[in-house]
Amino acid sequence: IRPGSDDIQHHGQKAGEALTRTFLSFPTTKTYFPHFDLSPGSQDVKGHGQKVADALSQAVANLDDLPGTLSKLSDLHAHKLRVDPVNFKLLSHCLIVTLACHLSKDLTPEAHASMDKFFASVATVLTSKYR
């Protein structure tokens, strides 16, 4: 996970691209952003991409304590955002597609499996206080 993350320049940009892919491939995800300009490259999408990237970077730096590291975000998603759990899988998939586009062969099967597991773990933590 870490080498893959270090190689990614402009994490925020990549997360923004992943969001754009998510909104385009899975239009139902847009229902959580009625207040956003969702056109590709919009300031809203860029800003949100940066937020997502920063949180993921923190998670990568603290792989052994995701619940602790993401506790505030868990609260936010449980009590305020209440994003249906199915959507985390959709964003995770598009994050991996973005990585695949940019890393090509460097996203080895092992790295792919690790990232998939990592994103699934993050999603589990973010939905852990839902009920």
Next chain:
Amino acid sequence: MVHLSGEEKGYINAIWSKVSIDQTGAEALGRLLIVYPWTSRFFDHFGDLSSAKSVMGNAKVQGHGAKVLTSFGDAVKNMDNLKGTFAKLSELHCDKLHVDPENFKLLGNILVICLAEHFGKEFTPEVQAAWQKLVAGVATALAHKYH
């Protein structure tokens, strides 16, 4: 029933015409078995699937991957009639192979990732969206005859 616009069909055909079916099929099936190891439940007879290296080098995985992706080619040729095209295969997967249709969704998404890996910049968000529609349509068609 998946509806693909002319533009979306164009995106799909443009990519498909450049795909190496044997290579990408092997890659996709291999990655499925590595990323979601529980899918190996259908392939106990394939031999050594114990590591990423053994999976990717396994001749049976490669052969079967190629077979699966060749069949996927029928989807690309018949985007307006996926249910009809895959009716017989759907019965096979239910009655003989006993495959949970959830697996079709997993493989579809792995295929999308393989295409992203190969085509890089060319695999734009718009191209991805068209492919997501197609793989979802194929998954639905393959599950259609389940009972």
